[in-house]
Amino acid sequence: MAKPLTAVSFSVLWHACIQCGACVAVCLQREPFISPFDTIAVETPCAIACMRCEQVCPTSAIISRAVQVA
Amino acid sequence: MSLDSDYDVVIVGAGPAGATTARYAAQGGLRVLVVDKKSELGTPMQCSGAVSANALGECNVPFDDEFIAEPIYGFLTHSTSGEQIRLDYRAVGRREPLGYVVDRKRFDRYLTKLAIARGAELSLKTRALGFVRDGERIRVQLERFGQHDEVSAKVIVGADGIMSQVGLWSGLHVAIPLGDLASCLQYIVEDVETDGLLEIITGHEHAPGGYAWVFPKGYGMAEVGLGVARTMTDHDARWHLDRFMRESFMRERFCRAKVIEVQGGGVPLAAALKQMVADNVVIVGDAARHVNSLTGGGIHTALRGGCIAGEFLAGCLPSATRFTRDVLREYQQRWQAQLGHQLAELYRIKQKIFRDPDFERQDRVLFETVGNYFRPDSKYRKV
Numbered sequence: 001m002a003k004p005l006t007a008v009s010f011s012v013l014w015h016a017c018i019q020c021g022a023c024v025a026v027c028l029q030r031e032p033f034i035s036p037f038d039t040i041a042v043e044t045p046c047a048i049a050c051m052r053c054e055q056v057c058p059t060s061a062i063i064s065r066a067v068q069v070a
Numbered sequence: 071m072s073l074d075s076d077y078d079v080v081i082v083g084a085g086p087a088g089a090t091t092a093r094y095a096a097q098g099g100l101r102v103l104v105v106d107k108k109s110e111l112g113t114p115m116q117c118s119g120a121v122s123a124n125a126l127g128e129c130n131v132p133f134d135d136e137f138i139a140e141p142i143y144g145f146l147t148h149s150t151s152g153e154q155i156r157l158d159y160r161a162v163g164r165r166e167p168l169g170y171v172v173d174r175k176r177f178d179r180y181l182t183k184l185a186i187a188r189g190a191e192l193s194l195k196t197r198a199l200g201f202v203r204d205g206e207r208i209r210v211q212l213e214r215f216g217q218h219d220e221v222s223a224k225v226i227v228g229a230d231g232i233m234s235q236v237g238l239w240s241g242l243h244v245a246i247p248l249g250d251l252a253s254c255l256q257y258i259v260e261d262v263e264t265d266g267l268l269e270i271i272t273g274h275e276h277a278p279g280g281y282a283w284v285f286p287k288g289y290g291m292a293e294v295g296l297g298v299a300r301t302m303t304d305h306d307a308r309w310h311l312d313r314f315m316r317e318s319f320m321r322e323r324f325c326r327a328k329v330i331e332v333q334g335g336g337v338p339l340a341a342a343l344k345q346m347v348a349d350n351v352v353i354v355g356d357a358a359r360h361v362n363s364l365t366g367g368g369i370h371t372a373l374r375g376g377c378i379a380g381e382f383l384a385g386c387l388p389s390a391t392r393f394t395r396d397v398l399r400e401y402q403q404r405w406q407a408q409l410g411h412q413l414a415e416l417y418r419i420k421q422k423i424f425r426d427p428d429f430e431r432q433d434r435v436l437f438e439t440v441g442n443y444f445r446p447d448s449k450y451r452k453v
Contacts, residue, residue, distance in 0.1 A: 019114050022253055022336030024233035025246045032235055052248045055300045058255040058307035058334040 007045040008064045010053065012037075016061035023053035023062060045069045073193060073214075073221055077103045078387050080210045081190075081227040082198045082236050084111050086369050087355025088229030089181035090129060090376025091383070096188040098384020103221060104185065105196040105212060112178035116335030117368065118256060118285050118293050119177070120268055122169035125370035129377050131184070133170075137177040139288035141167035143266040147441035150273030150433050152319040155441030158267060171268075171285050171293070172369075200239050201226055201350070206392050208350045224393045225383060227352045229376070232336050234357035240348035246359065249301035249424075250340035252280045252366060255311050256295025258331035262324060264292045271296075272437045274429045276314045278302035280339075280366070281440065284320075294324065297337055297366060299424065307334065339363040341417045342410060347398040354379045360409070363417040364443060364450070371409060378405050416450060 012035070023040040027033050028048050033041045040046075040053045045067050054062045078100040081088045088104055096102045119139065126133060144158035159168055186192055196219075199211040210226055212219045228236025232251070237244035264286035271282040279299025287293050296311050303310065315324040338359045346353045354360065355372040362371060382401040390397055423439060426432040443450060 018255075018332060018334045020116050020254075020335035021231060021233035022251060022334075025336050025338070026248050026251055028245050030238070032238060034233065034235065038233065056248060056251055056253050056336065058253045058336075060306045060308070 006049070007047040007067050007069045008049045008051070009043055009045055009067045010040050011042055011063050011065075012039045013061045013063065016059045018059055018061075020058065022056045022058065026052040026056050028052070073103065073191075073212075073219060074101070075222060077101045077221055077223045079103070079225050079227060079383055080105065080198070080221060080223040081229055083229035083231060083355070083357070084182050084192065085178055085229060085231065085355060085372065086181055087357070087360070087372035087376045088227065089178065089185045090373050091227055091229060091354055091380040092185035092190040093181070093188050094377055094380020095383045096185060096190040098381065100384055100387060102185070102190040103193060103223075104182065104190055105193045105198055107195065107197040109195055110175060111182055111194075112173075112175035115174050115331075115333040117174060117337070118283060118295060119172045119174050119369070120169060120285060120367065121172055121369040123167055124169075125373055126170075129373040131181065131373065134180060137172045137180045138170045139173045140171045140286040141266065142169045142171060142268055142286070143167055144268075145441075145444040146267045146269045147437060147444070148269065148271040148320075149437040150275050153437070155437070156267075157444050160266070171287060173288075198226075198230075198236065203350070223350075224387055224390075225350050225352055225398070227354060227379065227383075228357045229355050231356045232338055234353065236351065237343070237353050237357055240351040240353075242343060242345050242348060242351075242353065244343065244357070246336070246338050246340050249279070249299050250338060251299075252297030252337040252339050253300055253307045254280070254295060254297035254337055254366075255307040255332070255334040256283075256293050257311070257327075257329040258287055258333070259292050259294055259324075259327040259329055260290060261326040261328055262292040262294060270440055271314075271318070271320070272440055273433045274302075275433075276318055277310060279424050281436070282311075282314050282318075291330070294327065295333075299339075302424070337361065337366045337368065339366060339417075339420055342413060345395075346402045346405065347395050349395050350393045352379055352383070352398055352401055360405075360413070362413065363420040364440065371413065374409055375405060378408060412450060
């Protein structure tokens with residue numbers, strides 16, 4: 001049985017977010033990984049898990065949690 | 071109003087780069103559509119809004135009270151400890167402003183009005199979703215007030231800022247290295263005095279990998295902000311800005327400050343894209359990282375890039391039958407010749423400063439480099 005991959009999923013504290021797009025600008029995904037509010041995609045597994053989006057946010061509005069993907 | 075089905079150029083993003091590309095392309099006779107996902111241009115504010123009078127003149131933007139928040143007459147650079155390099159051109163008799171802090175909401179709207187006056191069409195609340203090739207042309211998929219729409223074009227211009235999706239769709243390497251994206255936050259404050267100067271506060275202690283600033287904003291307001299490289303600190307920009315206002319040598323000046331707006335953004339202190347064109351695609355402005363890496367200034371470079379892109383497209387597209395990367399490459403060559411070499415040099419200077427592990431020496435070199443950058447004999451002042 002294949003071992004499940006560990007990925008992360010992001011949520012955004014919308015009242016802290018200033019919609020600057022810095023999280024999207026540093027994203028290493030090669031396909032669009034963006035929310036309708038100009039943040040990194042939310043509640044979508046990210047297998048790269050570099051955490052650059054979380055780091056670059058000027059207001060620490062991005063929160064990540066580990067998720068398992070088949 | 072409905073959109074036409076065919077354009078020469080679809081421009082994604084109506085900031086300074088997109089609006090200027092649109093103005094020059096429409097002035098040259100092209101059919102131009104500018105789309106922007108926002109309902110109001112220039113919002114949310116993501117920059118301090120400083121632009122030189124020289125930049126406006128070069129790009130044929132008339133000075134207008136509609137967008138000017140405050141005229142600027144010089145620069146004051148501070149070291150970590152409060153040492154100063156002051157360049158106040160009023161002291162040598164200059165009366166005309168060197169530049170302005172603009173209200174970005176009004177400035178972006180003004181630039182777009184100039185483009186519309188030349189014949190460009192604007193569609194707001196319109197998000198570009200992607201494009202597909204259709205012979206030599208492309209079909210650009212749009213979502214307009216929530217409804218799907220599609221237009222045909224020869225070229226799509228990505229003027230969609232640091233988070234450029236047009237670049238991503240084109241397969242260009244657009245992700246900005248974490249250490250090259252200044253994470254910025256600024257407060258618009260009342261009760262902080264300014265004197266017509268752009269003030270820059272250097273030093274690792276206040277803004278690791280960047281600098282802090284105090285700019286006049288007009289009507290008695292000021293912008294107090296800073297940018298940091300997150301590779302050089304464990305804290306976010308907000309933490310650093312609050313500490314700067316509370317604990318730095320300037321703290322007395324901020325003790326009565328009242329924050330009335332919070333703004334921020336990512337400033338690409340990065341090398342320009344190696345490829346700014348792809349088949350049917352041109353990238354301009356922040357999306358192409360057309361930014362002065364030393365000062366973080368991006369309006370001048372966006373305007374200039376827009377002039378170059380718009381003029382090139384107006385000259386190229388009417389006679390071209392194909393719109394491949396090879397055909398569009400001349401845009402990048404023109405940009406390289408006019409701006410690229412200087413911006414690359416500024417990026418090298420910035421990298422050398424911030425890679426120095428001796429922070430005391432780093433602080434000293436940054437203070438002197440930024441302070442001297444604004445001198446009248448600086449070879450870089452024009453960018």
